Amino acid sequence: MAANPGTGQILAELAAGSTLTQRSFIKTLQLLCGQHQTRCPSVFTLTPARKRRLPGATGYTLRLYCEEPGAWHPLPGEQGCYKVTRIDDWLTRLASPLTKVLTVLQHATPLAGPVLGIAAAELHGWLKEDVAQMQELLAQVPQPVTLPHDPLGGLPLADRADAARPHAHAYADADFRAVTAALDQLDPQHRWAGLSRYDNPEGLTLYLCPDHLARYQAPAPQGR
Numbered sequence: 301m302a303a304n305p306g307t308g309q310i311l312a313e314l315a316a317g318s319t320l321t322q323r324s325f326i327k328t329l330q331l332l333c334g335q336h337q338t339r340c341p342s343v344f345t346l347t348p349a350r351k352r353r354l355p356g357a358t359g360y361t362l363r364l365y366c367e368e369p370g371a372w373h374p375l376p377g378e379q380g381c382y383k384v385t386r387i388d389d390w391l392t393r394l395a396s397p398l399t400k401v402l403t404v405l406q407h408a409t410p411l412a413g414p415v416l417g418i419a420a421a422e423l424h425g426w427l428k429e430d431v432a433q434m435q436e437l438l439a440q441v442p443q444p445v446t447l448p449h450d451p452l453g454g455l456p457l458a459d460r461a462d463a464a465r466p467h468a469h470a471y472a473d474a475d476f477r478a479v480t481a482a483l484d485q486l487d488p489q490h491r492w493a494g495l496s497r498y499d500n501p502e503g504l505t506l507y508l509c510p511d512h513l514a515r516y517q518a519p520a521p522q523g524r
Contacts (some may be wrong), residue, residue: 492507
């Protein structure tokens, strides 16, 4: 039975929208905070640990994501995962950046092909589980997370640096400092589970998995 001819176009439009949203997230963060401060990943989830060694034991997992625009994804298995035992202070400090990441992940489209040898369906399953568990975890924040009106939302990305108000800079900088402090504590050697910093052709600083990094570093095809 032939597939609906509009299905491919719909999927392509969804993927394009997801790419734009994820690229905008990274670009806006770097415009507000200054690209020189981008010294750690900024896309990660915080969820209850999937495996608990003792009945009733509590534990949480902070999981780093590859930041390739349009293809955010967790690393395979336990790679990119850091164990957190107490999250009372963490959840309060990281609630705002986690809420922003969650908003973007909720609109992510499944990857079309495998990454790092993992089937697309399996990656999509992990993404759905992380989103659902983060929603439950953020609901436990003692005080609701109040996100200010985005003064940059109606402006082209190229104009955002000049249009940003001081309070937007301060707000984003506070988020960034909270993320940096948390990740420095978990990974003082800054190995980031194999994610590599890369300044892509658009001028965005991304932390990429080996697969997506290789696509940027592949030699350009020779013209005739």
